[in-house]
Amino acid sequence: MQDIIDKVSELSEQNLYSCYQCGKCSGGCPSVSEMDLLPNQVIRLLQLGMPDDASNANTMWICASCFTCTVRCPKGVDIAKVMEALRQISLRKNVDYVEVREISAKEISILPQIALVSNFRKQTA
Ligand code: SF4
C-alpha cells in the first residue's frame, strides 16, 4: 500500500502529511454533494495507509479540477493535483471510469459537447 501512496506523492508533488484536516478544502468544493468522500477524507485515508478506500470512492472522478481546494488550503496542499494523481494511477491500469456505450443518445444530445470531451479525456484510459 505504501508504494501507491508514494506514487500519489510523486505524481502530485505533494506532501500528503502536511494536511492537518482543517476541512477548508471540502468546505469550498462545489462538487461535494456528489462525492462519496470529502476531499479531506481522501487525504486522510492516504495518510492512514488506506489508498484502496480512497480510490474506491468516486471523489477523484467527480472532482472538477476547479482548484478551489488548492487555493483555500492553509498548508499549501494542492489537492487538485492529488486527485489527478489518483486518477492517473487508476487509468494506467487501463480501466475506464465511464463507458462510452452506456451514455444514452438523449444524454449525448443534451450534454454540452465540451463536457463530453472533457469527461472522456479525464475518465477514460
Ligand atoms: S484544506 Fe489543506 S490542510 Fe485543510 S483538510 Fe484540506 S488538504 Fe488538509
Ligand code: SF4
Ligand atoms: S479541485 Fe476538485 S476537489 Fe478541489 S474544490 Fe475543485 S472539485 Fe473540489
